[in-house]
Amino acid sequence: MVDLEDLVEAVVDIEDIVEEIAEPDELLEDFLEEPLLIAFALGAAVAAVLTVLLVLATLVVLLFAVGPVAVLASLAVVGLLVTTLAVAGFVYFRTDVPAEVQRMIDAARDRSDETTHEGASMSEREAIDELKTQYAAGELTELELERALEDVLTSDDPGRVVERSR
Incomplete structure (x- = not known):
């Protein structure tokens, strides 16, 4: 069972992998060793950013009651689901060592x-x-x-x- 400490450590590991984008050699080396781990980490990062943007857009639309709220709310829920699945996949595939x-x-x-x-x-x-x-x-x-x-x-x-x- 994954506890809160494991989840926090996984998020920090995702952040470390995303920071490696500035160092393509390390990112490529890590990708060749653990392609699923890197794919889930990058997927979680992209999904998290999109989810935050969609949730903010949904809140703005709800505040001003303008536009198709149902579409934005659906996108936000889908984004939240994708983020959750990507982080869960990363936690499942990550190694036992930092x-x-x-x-x-x-x-x-x-x-x-x-x-x-x-x-x-x-x-x-x-x-x-x-x-x-x-x-x-x-x-x-x-x-x-x-x-x-x-x-x-x-x-x-x-x-x-x-x-x-x-």
């Missing part, structure tokens, strides 16, 4: 190796994925995750780093 932590994890994955070295229990990428799971489960703080990611990339046995972080 965007800034995901960037830190992605940077570590970019520097990591997929091969399991001799004597190691897992590869660096497997260890990074396990650390992400631990962070999402609340077993690690952001600072502990950052240290563990660095240790994974410099250790001969990334699996040992994962075990130490438990």
